[in-house]
Amino acid sequence: MRITLVIGGLGGGGAERVCVNLANAWVERGHHVTILTVSQNSVRQAYATDARVQRRDIGWPRPARHEELNTAEIATTVRGLQEARCVELLTSQLTLLALLRKSILAQQPDVVVSHLDITNLRVLAAMYETNIPVIVCEHTDATRVAIGAWGTVRVAMYRWAHAVVTPHAESAGWLSKYGTTVVNIPNPLVAPSNSRVRRNGGRRRLLALTRLSWEKRPELVVRAFASIASEFPDWDFDIYGDGHLRGWITNISEKLAPGRIRLHGFTNEPYDVLRYADLFVSTSWVEGFGNSIWEAMACGVPVVATEAGSAVRALVRHHVDGFIVNGDSVEALARALAPIMRDEAKRQTMALRAAEVVTRFPLAASLSAWDQLLSTCA
Numbered sequence: 001m002r003i004t005l006v007i008g009g010l011g012g013g014g015a016e017r018v019c020v021n022l023a024n025a026w027v028e029r030g031h032h033v034t035i036l037t038v039s040q041n042s043v044r045q046a047y048a049t050d051a052r053v054q055r056r057d058i059g060w061p062r063p064a065r066h067e068e069l070n071t072a073e074i075a076t077t078v079r080g081l082q083e084a085r086c087v088e089l090l091t092s093q094l095t096l097l098a099l100l101r102k103s104i105l106a107q108q109p110d111v112v113v114s115h116l117d118i119t120n121l122r123v124l125a126a127m128y129e130t131n132i133p134v135i136v137c138e139h140t141d142a143t144r145v146a147i148g149a150w151g152t153v154r155v156a157m158y159r160w161a162h163a164v165v166t167p168h169a170e171s172a173g174w175l176s177k178y179g180t181t182v183v184n185i186p187n188p189l190v191a192p193s194n195s196r197v198r199r200n201g202g203r204r205r206l207l208a209l210t211r212l213s214w215e216k217r218p219e220l221v222v223r224a225f226a227s228i229a230s231e232f233p234d235w236d237f238d239i240y241g242d243g244h245l246r247g248w249i250t251n252i253s254e255k256l257a258p259g260r261i262r263l264h265g266f267t268n269e270p271y272d273v274l275r276y277a278d279l280f281v282s283t284s285w286v287e288g289f290g291n292s293i294w295e296a297m298a299c300g301v302p303v304v305a306t307e308a309g310s311a312v313r314a315l316v317r318h319h320v321d322g323f324i325v326n327g328d329s330v331e332a333l334a335r336a337l338a339p340i341m342r343d344e345a346k347r348q349t350m351a352l353r354a355a356e357v358v359t360r361f362p363l364a365a366s367l368s369a370w371d372q373l374l375s376t377c378a
Helices: 014-028 071-083 089-106 117-126 150-160 169-178 218-231 246-256 270-274 291-298 310-315 330-342 344-354 363-377
Strands: 002-007 032-037 054-057 111-115 134-137 163-166 182-184 204-209 235-240 261-265 279-282 303-306 322-325
Touching: 002 014, 002 089, 002 117, 014 032, 014 111, 014 291, 071 089, 071 117, 089 117, 111 117, 117 134, 117 150, 150 169, 163 169, 163 363, 169 182, 169 310, 204 218, 204 270, 204 291, 204 330, 218 235, 218 246, 218 261, 218 330, 235 270, 246 261, 270 291, 279 291, 279 330, 291 303, 291 310, 291 344, 303 330, 322 330, 330 344
Parallel strands: 002 032, 002 111, 032 054, 111 134, 134 163, 163 182, 204 235, 204 279, 235 261, 279 303, 303 322
Antiparallel strands: none
């Protein structure tokens, strides 16, 4: 089967990791696989793809070349937008839709798998009347995140999708209202080769793997750790990740807990750092699946996570392999962190149960579900 995956870019996000994992797994299964990015340009991709996976990039934003603008193809796209009553996209999106259509068709795919909400809608519009099945993947919790004016477009266009894939059941139920097949498939994540936690000398490590952006709320955990740091002189807090808040988070870390909070930037090898962690923390207010939480648990690291919908509640079993904090305050998070930081025996017990996430959400089951879905496209 010829499979083309479409995504905005291959940065360091969870959707990007899923896209690469699927591409690598499918090419290993003997499929012809292409990843088409919209705006990768000269940016280095975060995760390694199998050498057999083809990589193409549209290079948006840029003007379209003459040979990329086919009158008949553009007319078909315009007709689709008119049918969907989304003609407002003609002014802002038509050139990109034309480039998408030409770039996808050039790969001669049997099926197209698109990732992330806005890209999904652009791909559906671009592929109108091509008779090539399009599977769209929602990577965030659609019940908690609005997409503004694009929400109206989603109502009109998701019925054109062969299927919508989402990583948890609550979001699947919510998306079913769009009148298309919705399939719940947990993210296909690769387990570590060795889940044993390796101690870091006499120091203990609280660790976060997170994008430094508003929805992840890194300030919340920085302030919570700083508020109890004096009670735990043998603990440090390491943050791995990048984002537009990095400068600000660095400043408040140095002000509130100098020398105790370290920002390391993005890592594409999470298991290399998670194996040395004693406790993992997540303060995101929304998760589609919770890749970093799964990865921490797969390494046998208990998790403290703020309430972020059914995705996190499915991963973290309260008082079994972690704690879910019902509250968005610094005080509530600090009250949840302190007891588990103080109780090494409890952490060890939770660590043993945390590693069960690999069998609760196994890679093989996810890929098998994808195989079944792809077979319906053949």
